[in-house]
Amino acid sequence: MSDIFAASDATWPAAAVHRAGAFLVREGQGGGQRVSSATAEAVWDAADLDAAEAMQRDLGQRLLFMVRPGDEALDAALEARGYRVVDPVNIYAAPVAELLAEVPPLSAFTIWPPLAIMRDLWAEGGIGPGRLAVMARAEGPKTTVLGRVNDRAAGTAFVAIHRETAMMHALQVVPEQRRQGSAVKMMRKAAAWAQDHGAERFLVLVTAANAEANALYSSLGMRIVGQYHYRSKEP
Known part of the structure; x- marks a missing residue:
């Protein structure tokens, strides 16, 4: 699956990307959810989540995480923080x-x-x-x-x-x-x-x-x- 997400990032690129702990935070500048979301790129903890949230606030973006296959722990942690599921996506x-x-x-x-x-x-x-x-x-x-x-x-x-x-x-x-x-x-x-x-x-x-x-x-x-x-x- 990593090659699919690499192709997505390359063919529909964010305006900029920022590191926040173990997370990659995309700067969308009005380009939609995919280029404005954060993704876990390494083993993370609560402090990394805090850093990703702070980065998104600093960018003036809403708090938005992409939850990919294998991100079950992140999904549960975000739910515990009050995040709601948005737009499940199929990859064809x-x-x-x-x-x-x-x-x-x-x-x-x-x-x-x-x-x-x-x-x-x-x-x-x-x-x-x-x-x-x-x-x-x-x-x-x-x-x-x-x-x-x-x-x-x-x-x-x-x-x-x-x-x-x-x-x-x-x-x-x-x-x-x-x-x-x-x-x-x-x-x-x-x-x-x-x-x-x-x-x-x-x-x-x-x-x-x-x-x-x-x-x-x-x-x-x-x-x-x-x-x-x-x-x-x-x-």
Whole structure:
């Protein structure tokens, strides 16, 4: 699992990272929970937890920890401190080769940097400047995907590669253009781009509560290979 979380950090990077005892505290600057959370990177104790909380307060961020497989003791300690579970996440994976299929002409494009219409589509879905800044920070091969349906822009997503792993982030499809196959075509196009850039594995992260997205990834033959969740409380 460590390689999956390394790929996540590399393809959706925080603005900065800070050490607080045994914890790594990410500075998100509006980029969302993943880049604003703390994770245990070594054997920890209560003083390390105190240090991580203090660092997050100093950064002006809410108290937020990512609880990964093997973090059962941390999960219990956070619960004892009054933290609540937030957004359980499923990790889906598939070999890039299994996602490849012919995509109709003009139905999906890979573009970097993103076009203004793509930024507008993300904004409509609540993906604003903070998350666009995350995309800009990502190093290595990266692209955005534009989907088209009925001669209009229907969706967009961001894809980046870390070593042999491609990860898709921020998939957004216009509500009135959903259920017309655009997301599938975008995934296929992203997989083709990933293969062209040397990736062998394709990953996506999605909240367990997002039934539509979970159904999409399952329909493409992607499998859940891990899960994690957050715990949070106000500073």
